[in-house]
Amino acid sequence: MQDLKEEKTGKAKKERTPMPEQSAAERRKNFNEVALGYKKEDALFEASRCLACKEPECVEGCPVNVDIPGFIKLICEEDFAGAIENIKATNTLPAICGRVCPQETQCEALCVLGKKGQPVAIGRLERFCADYEREKDVRVPEIPKSTGKTVVVVGSGPAGLTAAADLAKLGHKVTVFESLHKTGGVLSYGIPEFRLPKEIVRQEIDYIKQLGVEFKPNYIIGRIKTLDELCDEFDAVFLGTGAGLPGFMGIPGENFSGVYSANEFLTRVNLMKAYDPAYDTRVRHGKHVVVVGGGNVAMDAARSALRLGADEVSIVYRRGEEEMPARREEIEHAKEEGIIFRLLTNPVRILGDEKYNVKAVECIKMELGEPDESGRRSPVPVEGSEFTIPADVVVIAIGTSPNPIIFKGSEGLEQSKRGTVVADEDTGATSKCGVFAGGDVVTGAATVISAMGAGKKAARAIDEYLKGK
Amino acid sequence: MAYRILEKEEIAPSVHRMVVDAPDVAKAAKAGQFIILRINELGERIPLTIADFEKEKGTVTVIFQEMGKTTKQLAKLSAGESLEDFVGPLGTPSDIRKLGTIILVGGGIGVAPLYPQAISYTEAGNRVISVIGARNKDLLILEDEMRKASSELYIATDDGSKGHHGFVTDIMKKILDSGEKVVRVVIIGPPIMMKVGAGVASPYDVEILVSLNSIMVDGTGMCGGCRVTVGGKTRFTCVDGPEFDARKVDFIELMNKLAMYRGEEIIAAEKYEEECRCGLH
Ligand SMILES: Cc1cc2nc3c(=O)[nH]c(=O)nc-3n(C[C@H](O)[C@H](O)[C@H](O)COP(=O)(O)OP(=O)(O)OC[C@H]3O[C@@H](n4cnc5c(N)ncnc54)[C@H](O)[C@@H]3O)c2cc1C
Ligand SMILES: Cc1cc2nc3c(=O)[nH]c(=O)nc-3n(C[C@H](O)[C@H](O)[C@H](O)COP(=O)(O)OP(=O)(O)OC[C@H]3O[C@@H](n4cnc5c(N)ncnc54)[C@H](O)[C@@H]3O)c2cc1C
Ligand code: SF4
Ligand code: SF4
Ligand code: FES
Numbered sequence: 001m002q003d004l005k006e007e008k009t010g011k012a013k014k015e016r017t018p019m020p021e022q023s024a025a026e027r028r029k030n031f032n033e034v035a036l037g038y039k040k041e042d043a044l045f046e047a048s049r050c051l052a053c054k055e056p057e058c059v060e061g062c063p064v065n066v067d068i069p070g071f072i073k074l075i076c077e078e079d080f081a082g083a084i085e086n087i088k089a090t091n092t093l094p095a096i097c098g099r100v101c102p103q104e105t106q107c108e109a110l111c112v113l114g115k116k117g118q119p120v121a122i123g124r125l126e127r128f129c130a131d132y133e134r135e136k137d138v139r140v141p142e143i144p145k146s147t148g149k150t151v152v153v154v155g156s157g158p159a160g161l162t163a164a165a166d167l168a169k170l171g172h173k174v175t176v177f178e179s180l181h182k183t184g185g186v187l188s189y190g191i192p193e194f195r196l197p198k199e200i201v202r203q204e205i206d207y208i209k210q211l212g213v214e215f216k217p218n219y220i221i222g223r224i225k226t227l228d229e230l231c232d233e234f235d236a237v238f239l240g241t242g243a244g245l246p247g248f249m250g251i252p253g254e255n256f257s258g259v260y261s262a263n264e265f266l267t268r269v270n271l272m273k274a275y276d277p278a279y280d281t282r283v284r285h286g287k288h289v290v291v292v293g294g295g296n297v298a299m300d301a302a303r304s305a306l307r308l309g310a311d312e313v314s315i316v317y318r319r320g321e322e323e324m325p326a327r328r329e330e331i332e333h334a335k336e337e338g339i340i341f342r343l344l345t346n347p348v349r350i351l352g353d354e355k356y357n358v359k360a361v362e363c364i365k366m367e368l369g370e371p372d373e374s375g376r377r378s379p380v381p382v383e384g385s386e387f388t389i390p391a392d393v394v395v396i397a398i399g400t401s402p403n404p405i406i407f408k409g410s411e412g413l414e415q416s417k418r419g420t421v422v423a424d425e426d427t428g429a430t431s432k433c434g435v436f437a438g439g440d441v442v443t444g445a446a447t448v449i450s451a452m453g454a455g456k457k458a459a460r461a462i463d464e465y466l467k468g469k
Numbered sequence: 470m471a472y473r474i475l476e477k478e479e480i481a482p483s484v485h486r487m488v489v490d491a492p493d494v495a496k497a498a499k500a501g502q503f504i505i506l507r508i509n510e511l512g513e514r515i516p517l518t519i520a521d522f523e524k525e526k527g528t529v530t531v532i533f534q535e536m537g538k539t540t541k542q543l544a545k546l547s548a549g550e551s552l553e554d555f556v557g558p559l560g561t562p563s564d565i566r567k568l569g570t571i572i573l574v575g576g577g578i579g580v581a582p583l584y585p586q587a588i589s590y591t592e593a594g595n596r597v598i599s600v601i602g603a604r605n606k607d608l609l610i611l612e613d614e615m616r617k618a619s620s621e622l623y624i625a626t627d628d629g630s631k632g633h634h635g636f637v638t639d640i641m642k643k644i645l646d647s648g649e650k651v652v653r654v655v656i657i658g659p660p661i662m663m664k665v666g667a668g669v670a671s672p673y674d675v676e677i678l679v680s681l682n683s684i685m686v687d688g689t690g691m692c693g694g695c696r697v698t699v700g701g702k703t704r705f706t707c708v709d710g711p712e713f714d715a716r717k718v719d720f721i722e723l724m725n726k727l728a729m730y731r732g733e734e735i736i737a738a739e740k741y742e743e744e745c746r747c748g749l750h
Contacts, residue, residue: 224558244690245690
């Protein structure tokens with residue numbers, strides 16, 4: 001607290017207001033949220049740093065173009081209710097985005113203050129407004145008269161939720177089908193409690209329910225009903241089924257007991273609450289855990305393993321830290337908590353015992369070669385540099401692709417070679433009449449806010465389509 | 470969402486039949502598919518084969534054996550109560566066409582998933598020879614139903630209390646040796662029985678299918694927890710299966726994987742039974 005005060009009063013407003021957090025020593029033992037959120041005075045101070053630019057670049061950096069100077073100005077005026085209303089005009093899930101958006105590559109990357117010092121902490125301010133509202137009563141907007149049109153949304157992740165909310169606000173009758181027993185997509189099963197409390201996801205979804213959207217969990221499209229059948233029964237369809245199919249490396253030993261996909265490990269921990277003894281679902285609590293990958297998913301798996309009581313958790317990533325796709329904040333948090341980063345390292349083989357339990361991972365050192373198509377320097381193995389890391393749990397977090405289940409009984413839905421649904425970038429329209437798609441199912445694994453942006457655009461296009469119908 | 474239990478009976482010691490109101494699942498179900506259920510918010514998701522379904526009534530029947538905590542808890546529920554979640558139909562349906570003579574081999578609880586297959590194979594115009602078995606005659610399930618659904622029925626018990634004294638696979642071998650042209654053998658039961666059965670049938674010129682019961686979470690291809698090695702390749706039991714070519718399945722890996730949580734499972738089941746004795750449930 002002392003530092004915080006000095007910072008506010010002393011130095012120029014060059015540096016952003018620090019986020020109050022649980023200490024690393026404390027939080028590595030629990031699943032409670034790491035970042036505690038700004039207090040009112042923190043928010044007022046941080047908001048006062050914003051220059052209220054005439055042509056705000058930050059807005060360009062946000063995939064849904066939140067009116068950043070607008071809501072920040074309202075914070076300065078202490079009109080927090082007005083601020084959240086302003087944000088919600090473009091962003092249906094601010095409590096979530098404020099927590100998990102990769103701000104450093106989006107809105108905050110373009111903030112003018114970032115050129116000389118630190119950018120305005122836009123995400124933290126957004127979170128502050130959303131949390132302020134959640135503690136009060138959430139206002140439900142007037143719903144226009146029913147248009148009599150029915151739209152079905154498949155998948156209840158950020159893309160589906162946004163499309164559903166926007167379509168409901170336009171007066172269409174929306175039904176959301178979700179294959180899991182809980183709604184929210186990756187927000188519920190993937191991102192851990194300590195980064196995104198499930199209570200917040202629940203409240204955001206409750207708000208969408210109040211808009212009149214009907215949710216049907218335990219309902220798998222491609223099994224209970226096909227897409228073709230949905231096209232017959234509803235006026236339009238939005239596909240937001242995400243990229244939920246886990247990739248494996250194809251190296252020997254990958255099927256030993258104790259080797260998990262990140263999806264399985266995180267689903268057991270988050271969705272099924274395996275960390276809480278009151279719940280029946282189990283997960284192996286490793287002593288030596290190795291997580292393969294360098295994205296948010298890898299960070300989440302590693303930090304979850306630590307919280308389950310591991311003595312040592314290491315992240316094995318074949319490129320350097322600069323290349324890691326994870327949010328900066330997650331990498332910093334993971335380091336503070338004591339996760340070991342083994343960079344420029346790649347697993348070549350998983351070793352097991354006679355009972356097929358994993359016991360170690362054999363890795364090889366890598367060095368960076370020439371840049372590849374993605375512009376990143378591609379790693380090449382250093383011959384003879386193999387070494388082993390002892391492990392009783394290994395989590396593979398090297399990426400996911402769309403689940404093909406949706407293509408069963410979907411005549412004429414065009415699919416790319418990568419398994420994604422081909423859709424127009426501006427409207428989400430697919431090759432199949434009346435079917436729109438957006439989010440990870442179109443782009444491959446991306447971000448919450450880009451999925452929401454796609455859901456938004458598609459909702460607008462669906463509304464146009466329905467008017468013409 | 471809740472799924473009502475309409476009927477519930479113990480059909481053999483620790484083996485229960487449960488009929489659940491799940492119209493959407495019933496409408497789409499096919500032989501060889503399964504469901505995943507969760508009893509309540511604290512519960513785990515467990516897979517059970519669809520043992521029967523009636524599209525008009527909107528009901529799905531499952532038959533389960535008490536194994537650990539979840540199945541013991543499920544056994545305590547009665548008609549009128551509800552399950553929190555009941556999702557399906559999952560898995561690739563059995564490839565049932567007119568082929569000729571088929572042998573269906575079922576051990577223990579494995580007879581339950583065989584029953585809808587017997588009906589479908591017979592309806593498709595096949596000659597269905599069924600061989601069912603259990604440790605003893607009291608544990609034998611669905612005998613009458615299987616007799617009705619098959620052209621011929623043989624029984625084996627480990628202790629000889631009914632039918633052949635020995636294993637179902639002994640009878641299967643006799644039929645294969647008899648000279649009758651058999652096109653396909655389907656073996657469903659405990660992994661060890663499927664492994665032994667696959668070994669016995671392998672030398673014959675016949676297709677051999679087994680239905681694998683790997684550990685699952687979602688059942689839609691999202692977690693990869695159900696992966697098995699078949700023909701040296703990784704396959705997901707919940708979407709690529711549950712039926713696979715028995716000659717190619719790595720049974721040793723499967724059996725080791727099923728034992729993965731055994732320590733915790735035993736503790737959970739004992740704790741649950743202790744709580745039941747204390748009247749907590
Ligand atoms: C562990 C993890 C951490 C992440 N961290 C971040 C982060 O910090 N910041 C960030 O911006 N992004 C993060 N991401 C990425 C982000 O979560 C995704 O890009 C985003 O959730 C995609 O949204 P979506 O709506 O397209 O799909 P999803 O969120 O994947 O939702 C799709 C939904 O559709 C359902 N579904 C699939 N098939 C069917 C079917 N056939 N029938 C019915 N329902 C179906 C699925 O069950 C799922 O609920 C993370 C992802 C993971 C896995
Ligand atoms: C596709 C499929 C169909 C099945 N059909 C039937 C059926 O029709 N009738 C029936 O009685 N059983 C069936 N099973 C097995 C049934 O799912 C398990 O007996 C049940 O999950 C055990 O749960 P439990 O908590 O009572 O026991 P636990 O204490 O969890 O486990 C007892 C044993 O069951 C196995 N097991 C544990 N969890 C799972 C899981 N999630 N999936 C599979 N096996 C597990 C393990 O070998 C374990 O050692 C099927 C399994 C699969 C995969
Ligand atoms: S939604 Fe995300 S990118 Fe947009 S302003 Fe908020 S935090 Fe920034
Ligand atoms: S660019 Fe930065 S300073 Fe300018 S309006 Fe946006 S947040 Fe404020
Ligand atoms: S059960 Fe999750 S992929 Fe098969």
